[in-house]
Amino acid sequence: MGTILDSIIERKKTEVEVLKKATEVFPDFPYKTRSLIKALRGAEDIAIISEFKRASPSKGDINIDLDPGQQAILYAESGATAISVLTDQKGFKGSFDDLRKVREVVDLPILCKDFIVDEIQIDRARSAGADVILLIASVLSVGKLAELHTYASSIGLECLVEIHDQTDLEKALEINAALIGINNRNLKTFEVNMENTEKLGPHVKKAGALLISESGMKTREDIARASAAGASGVLIGETFMTSSDIKNTFTQFTVPIVRDLHEG
Numbered sequence: 325m326g327t328i329l330d331s332i333i334e335r336k337k338t339e340v341e342v343l344k345k346a347t348e349v350f351p352d353f354p355y356k357t358r359s360l361i362k363a364l365r366g367a368e369d370i371a372i373i374s375e376f377k378r379a380s381p382s383k384g385d386i387n388i389d390l391d392p393g394q395q396a397i398l399y400a401e402s403g404a405t406a407i408s409v410l411t412d413q414k415g416f417k418g419s420f421d422d423l424r425k426v427r428e429v430v431d432l433p434i435l436c437k438d439f440i441v442d443e444i445q446i447d448r449a450r451s452a453g454a455d456v457i458l459l460i461a462s463v464l465s466v467g468k469l470a471e472l473h474t475y476a477s478s479i480g481l482e483c484l485v486e487i488h489d490q491t492d493l494e495k496a497l498e499i500n501a502a503l504i505g506i507n508n509r510n511l512k513t514f515e516v517n518m519e520n521t522e523k524l525g526p527h528v529k530k531a532g533a534l535l536i537s538e539s540g541m542k543t544r545e546d547i548a549r550a551s552a553a554g555a556s557g558v559l560i561g562e563t564f565m566t567s568s569d570i571k572n573t574f575t576q577f578t579v580p581i582v583r584d585l586h587e588g
């Protein structure tokens with residue numbers, strides 16, 4: 325039997341066919357993209373990428389009725405370096421409208437968090453106002469990963485190449501990804517383990533890429549562990565979506581970057 329991730333990808337392939345048949349055009353968004361990579365390079369503290377995540381396959385409903393604009397303003401005022409928006413409808417109750425609403429109110433880099441298998445989804449992300457897209461190495465051949473990475477760069481978008489294991493790492497390194505996310509959540513079993521960042525992080529740093537640790541972070545200690553493993557940033561969804569005091573959560577999660585892991 326296939327995993328939930330397999331079914332998401334099958335659904336995305338169908339979505340792509342529909343998008344292509346619909347001849348919907350995604351007009352270029354009239355703005356200059358904001359660079360997450362530049363923001364990460366200049367940071368003293370670990371960068372926080374806070375996510376707008378209404379629901380998820382692993383947790384069900386998280387906070388489905390939140391207003392994306394209001395939440396984005398809170399994230400920005402609290403010190404977010406970037407905002408991630410889940411745009412998948414079925415699994416996460418997200419939408420491109422959510423992304424557009426975030427774009428309208430903040431000037432931070434926005435990561436379109438979706439399951440991208442085709443260039444047309446990249447056009448749609450850019451058209452809605454994204455600056456960065458997610459490419460999940462485990463669901464793409466190395467050839468397709470390279471193609472999508474090249475295409476996104478050609479239209480001014482940065483790519484967060486997500487890995488979970490050694491095979492994914494090799495793909496990310498083969499395409500010289502500048503920004504690599506290590507997912508602590510196994511997307512096939514939903515098991516979360518911070519040790520994944522500690523295990524793969526040193527290889528990412530050795531290759532000279534910027535590292536983001538993703539998923540499952542709930543405490544300052546988790547952020548400190550990611551920083552000690554060489555992360556320049558952390559991607560956090562559920563903890564912020566359920567926080568009753570987002571500013572305070574940001575303050576707790578402000579952790580200096582471990583500088584010597586970022587040089588040489």
Ligand SMILES: O=C(O)c1ccccc1NCC(=O)[C@H](O)[C@H](O)COP(=O)(O)O
Pocket residue numbers: 329375377380381382383507511514538539540541559560561562563
């Ligand atoms: O979160 C899930 O259940 C999930 C299931 C299948 C594919 C992707 C999934 N999550 C996407 C993410 O990577 C997270 O939303 C992101 O890293 C934030 O995670 P968290 O802080 O644990 O909400």
